[in-house]
Amino acid sequence: MSMTDNILEVKNLTMHYKTRKGPVYAVDDVSFVVRRGESIGLVGESGCGKTSIALSLMKLLPDNAEIKAGEIHINGVDIVPLSERALRDIRWKQISMVFQAAMNSLNPVYTVEDQIKEAMHYHLPRMSDEEMNSKIDNLFRMAGLDPAMKSQYPHQYSGGMRQRAVVAMALSCDPNIVIADEPTTALDVIVQDGLLKKMRELQRQLNMSMIYISHDIAVIAEVSERVGVMYAGKMVEFSTTVNIFHHPMHPYTMALMSAFPSIVGEKTELVVLPGEPPDLLDPPPGCRFHPRCPYATSICKEKEPEFREYEEGHFVACWHPGGEQA
Amino acid sequence: MTNNGVLVDIKHLSKLFPMGAGMFQRSKVFVHAVSDVSLRIRQGESVGLVGESGCGKTTTGKLLTRLLDPTAGSIDFQTKDGPVDIATLRGKAMKRFRRRVQMIFQDPYESLNPRLTINDTVAEPLNVQGIGSLVEREDRVVQLLESVGLTPAHSFLFRYPHELSGGQRQRVAIARALVVNPNFVVADEPTSMLDVSVRTSVMQLMGKLADEFNVTYLYITHDIAVARYMSDRLAVMYLGKIVELGDTEEVLHHPLHPYTKALLSAVPVPDPLHKRNPVVIKGQVSKPVNPLPRCRFYERCPLADKFCETHDHPPLEDHGSGHYVACYHV
Numbered sequence: 001m002s003m004t005d006n007i008l009e010v011k012n013l014t015m016h017y018k019t020r021k022g023p024v025y026a027v028d029d030v031s032f033v034v035r036r037g038e039s040i041g042l043v044g045e046s047g048c049g050k051t052s053i054a055l056s057l058m059k060l061l062p063d064n065a066e067i068k069a070g071e072i073h074i075n076g077v078d079i080v081p082l083s084e085r086a087l088r089d090i091r092w093k094q095i096s097m098v099f100q101a102a103m104n105s106l107n108p109v110y111t112v113e114d115q116i117k118e119a120m121h122y123h124l125p126r127m128s129d130e131e132m133n134s135k136i137d138n139l140f141r142m143a144g145l146d147p148a149m150k151s152q153y154p155h156q157y158s159g160g161m162r163q164r165a166v167v168a169m170a171l172s173c174d175p176n177i178v179i180a181d182e183p184t185t186a187l188d189v190i191v192q193d194g195l196l197k198k199m200r201e202l203q204r205q206l207n208m209s210m211i212y213i214s215h216d217i218a219v220i221a222e223v224s225e226r227v228g229v230m231y232a233g234k235m236v237e238f239s240t241t242v243n244i245f246h247h248p249m250h251p252y253t254m255a256l257m258s259a260f261p262s263i264v265g266e267k268t269e270l271v272v273l274p275g276e277p278p279d280l281l282d283p284p285p286g287c288r289f290h291p292r293c294p295y296a297t298s299i300c301k302e303k304e305p306e307f308r309e310y311e312e313g314h315f316v317a318c319w320h321p322g323g324e325q326a
Numbered sequence: 327m328t329n330n331g332v333l334v335d336i337k338h339l340s341k342l343f344p345m346g347a348g349m350f351q352r353s354k355v356f357v358h359a360v361s362d363v364s365l366r367i368r369q370g371e372s373v374g375l376v377g378e379s380g381c382g383k384t385t386t387g388k389l390l391t392r393l394l395d396p397t398a399g400s401i402d403f404q405t406k407d408g409p410v411d412i413a414t415l416r417g418k419a420m421k422r423f424r425r426r427v428q429m430i431f432q433d434p435y436e437s438l439n440p441r442l443t444i445n446d447t448v449a450e451p452l453n454v455q456g457i458g459s460l461v462e463r464e465d466r467v468v469q470l471l472e473s474v475g476l477t478p479a480h481s482f483l484f485r486y487p488h489e490l491s492g493g494q495r496q497r498v499a500i501a502r503a504l505v506v507n508p509n510f511v512v513a514d515e516p517t518s519m520l521d522v523s524v525r526t527s528v529m530q531l532m533g534k535l536a537d538e539f540n541v542t543y544l545y546i547t548h549d550i551a552v553a554r555y556m557s558d559r560l561a562v563m564y565l566g567k568i569v570e571l572g573d574t575e576e577v578l579h580h581p582l583h584p585y586t587k588a589l590l591s592a593v594p595v596p597d598p599l600h601k602r603n604p605v606v607i608k609g610q611v612s613k614p615v616n617p618l619p620r621c622r623f624y625e626r627c628p629l630a631d632k633f634c635e636t637h638d639h640p641p642l643e644d645h646g647s648g649h650y651v652a653c654y655h656v
Contacts, residue, residue, distance in 0.1 A: 045521035188378035193592035218594035
């Protein structure tokens with residue numbers, strides 16, 4: 001099914017967490033596509049559903065989570081109805097993930113080499129030990145680590161090195177898509193800069209697709225070609241990075257852009273967005289952003305806006321895109 | 327006020343932590359967390375202290391609030407009887423000092439006692455200091471909650487921290503710090519746990535309250551973009567030393583120290599059309615364990631030469647209009 005160049009298609013994905021207080025609408029009717037070799041960014045504040053989307057794409061959901069509706073096509077195959085067994089052929093080989101806080105995603109009692117081998121044994125059972133060793137050396141070099149370090153334990157690595165090891169691990173089975181969930185959040189800026197540069201380089205070199213997830217719009221601006229903005233479980237805007245930063249149309253994106261400090265250029269006044277994100281146990285009716293939106297009118301309180309293509313390649317879910325009165 | 331309005335005068339401040347000492351032997355190995363730092367903080371200004379993790383920012387903050395005692399050096403705090411070295415304070419004088427200096431911590435999920443109501447949390451410093459009658463304390467708490475934007479204050483008084491969002495909790499922490507009318511507040515990463523849209527309002531609130539309550543801030547952060555908006559002057563720390571100090575905009579636009587240049591060039595910019603020119607430096611931050619008597623940045627510095635190797639860490643010198651740099655090659 002490689003008719004299109006879309007390596008990943010997410011259609012109307014809806015995912016709930018069951019809790020004692022009722023369902024939490026963590027991801028609600030989200031659609032987007034990722035093209036081969038492209039990097040996209042998902043931005044939003046904590047609890048907006050970014051990580052829930054990532055876990056859905058990997059089908060690594062906790063027990064209380066349920067995909068209620070929608071399709072996730074990876075290389076043309078919908079993974080939503082697939083069995084655990086069938087998913088094994090997809091996870092790591094086609095789609096893999098760099099987790100938030102690499103400090104905690106490595107097992108402290110195994111060497112880094114053993115941990116990478118574990119995934120490779122599982123997904124590439126026919127590979128010989130020799131091949132595997134040279135592959136790991138190669139992965140280490142690609143990630144900017146000294147292969148001599150592979151037999152060391154995670155505590156012997158610095159924070160930046162650990163994160164690089166996790167990147168090497170994510171690449172071990174030659175995936176087409178890598179999801180990086182807050183890959184640099186715990187790192188200092190200089191280390192962060194080095195790692196992001198490395199990841200961009202690898203993406204081009206291996207022609208992979210990347211999905212970067214971050215709350216830091218500055219990081220997203222640096223690494224992504226297209227950006228999706230999430231708010232309270234909804235995708236509210238999706239377009240090229242330049243459009244999102246220079247021509248945002250959703251009032252939430254507009255607010256986000258003017259609330260973010262930068263060290264370059266004129267020191268402009270930061271604009272405060274009043275209020276706080278809604279409780280997803282009981283999201284507001286209509287547009288979920290309307291209680292905080294400066295342009296909200298009566299229709300926003302009643303009807304949910306459709307996620308529509310307003311200009312070519314610029315999708316927005318808003319009744320008053322760009323802040324104009326309809 | 328005498329002394330040119332200097333509120334806190336830090337002179338040659340050092341803090342060493344012993345490493346790996348056994349039960350019966352004294353350690354010979356020390357981490358030089360803060361090493362010979364001098365800084366004058368003027369009344370009413372806010373100074374941003376930036377640097378990477380492990381550079382000694384938080385230790386400096388703890389020394390200034392005397393949550394830690396310095397190994398060497400002094401911190402002179404301006405009182406109405408003239409400057410007093412806070413390391414010498416005991417008993418009542420110490421309690422008076424505590425009233426004038428407060429701290430705001432990074433994580434509002436951990437800095438508030440989950441078993442105390444918001445009223446009890448904010449009133450606690452008043453109780454400890456024995457300020458006002460019960461009724462006056464209650465009024466003061468309500469007044470503070472309103473100043474930090476938790477309105478209507480009465481609806482918050484008897485709630486517990488778990489009922490509040492992160493932004494609201496940090497506002498409670500700010501109210502608690504300001505309730506005793508301090509002169510000096512050390513804020514250690516007060517916004518790093520908050521989301522963007524909430525962070526901006528907390529930043530603006532802190533700025534507004536600084537004017538309203540005439541508070542002097544030391545603002546500790548790793549996020550230089552945030553520091554730009556929160557501080558009049560910026561001090562850049564590297565391995566226990568202040569390597570550059572000056573007016574915030576001056577330091578950001580004309581950094582002089584090679585470390586500051588590298589640090590600033592690595593900060594991501596929220597504009598896809600902006601092209602950065604990263605200054606690449608080798609290696610990574612080490613721990614200042616028994617450091618050699620030379621520039622702390624020597625191993626990583628692109629300008630390092632024989633002179634740097636054979637001389638002590640360079641002094642922090644004025645390079646015009648209060649822009650201080652500690653480097654032999656500026």
